[in-house]
Amino acid sequence: MKRKAKEKRNKGDDDSESIQKGRAKRPGGYPCSYCTKVCIAKSLKRRHELSHTGEKPFLCVVCGKNYKSSNALRDHEKIVHSKVLDLLCTICGAAFGRQTGLKYHIIAKHGEKKFSCEEDGCGR
Numbered sequence: 001m002k003r004k005a006k007e008k009r010n011k012g013d014d015d016s017e018s019i020q021k022g023r024a025k026r027p028g029g030y031p032c033s034y035c036t037k038v039c040i041a042k043s044l045k046r047r048h049e050l051s052h053t054g055e056k057p058f059l060c061v062v063c064g065k066n067y068k069s070s071n072a073l074r075d076h077e078k079i080v081h082s083k084v085l086d087l088l089c090t091i092c093g094a095a096f097g098r099q100t101g102l103k104y105h106i107i108a109k110h111g112e113k114k115f116s117c118e119e120d121g122c123g124r
Contacts, residue, residue, distance in 0.1 A: 030044070030045040031045075032045060032049055033049060034052040035052070047069070050068050051068075055068075058072070058073040059073075060073060060076055063081070075097075075098070078097065084097060085097045087099060087102045091106070091110050092109070094109075
């Protein structure tokens, strides 16, 4: 009995892995019109196909810039137009709207790196 449960769990892992790679194991997926990728949902297919067409259907009504996703548009509006800078540097208090901006600030201004070489004399 336990062995069957383990086999089912492993089978489920294979399914989720194949879906992440874009190869649906079950028939009836949504194939991309431009490549061999098969998506598990129609909305994912539409979003994927934007990578081929270059279309940016999400328009900022303030400045007229277009974005590929609603998330990118929302981030743009938050940071550029609303000036929401809710990420603070714990060292100097500088404010940022994006995690990447904060990360690069800490490396550039405070010299902190996530990883450093442990070999003697390397300095990197």
